[in-house]
Amino acid sequence: MAIRNIREMGDEVLTKKCKEIKEMTPRTRELIEDMLDTMYEANGVGLAAPQVGVLKRVVVIDVTGESPYILINPVILEKSGEQTGQEGCLSVPGKSGQVTRPNYVKVQAQDVDMKTFELEGTELLARAICHELDHLDGHLYVEKVEGDLHDVTQNQQD
Numbered sequence: 001m002a003i004r005n006i007r008e009m010g011d012e013v014l015t016k017k018c019k020e021i022k023e024m025t026p027r028t029r030e031l032i033e034d035m036l037d038t039m040y041e042a043n044g045v046g047l048a049a050p051q052v053g054v055l056k057r058v059v060v061i062d063v064t065g066e067s068p069y070i071l072i073n074p075v076i077l078e079k080s081g082e083q084t085g086q087e088g089c090l091s092v093p094g095k096s097g098q099v100t101r102p103n104y105v106k107v108q109a110q111d112v113d114m115k116t117f118e119l120e121g122t123e124l125l126a127r128a129i130c131h132e133l134d135h136l137d138g139h140l141y142v143e144k145v146e147g148d149l150h151d152v153t154q155n156q157q158d
Contacts, residue, residue, distance in 0.1 A: 049135075050136070
């Protein structure tokens with residue numbers, strides 16, 4: 001397990017579409033563990049593989065700090081409602097912006113054993129799912145910001 005470097009806006013890898021994961025390998029398991037470690041170290045609620053320079057369709061999300069979701073090859077099945085709120089990104093440090101997202105999302109994905117499951121989320125979890133899945137298709141939240149990006153003070157550990 002290791003902390004990986006988080007790629008920042010302007011890095012070409014963040015604009016590329018990720019490839020589907022066909023089988024679980026030791027290298028992919030290591031990537032997932034490293035992504036979790038990196039997300040927690042950076043005080044994030046989600047992280048997608050391209051943010052650590054890997055073009056694979058995998059994201060990790062933990063909105064509570066206690067129960068991470070690992071989504072491999074995720075696909076949104078349903079979305080409804082609307083919520084507008086401040087959003088930030090580990091790949092766009094020190095900035096946030098107002099973004100409108102669905103308030104409910106149902107996603108189908110595979111777990112670390114490549115077993116298919118469905119996950120439903122509302123509010124922050126729905127926002128995190130949509131945000132992270134955008135990364136898998138080469139999109140950053142700044143493309144959806146209503147108005148200007150704002151500077152934020154981050155609580156980062158040294």
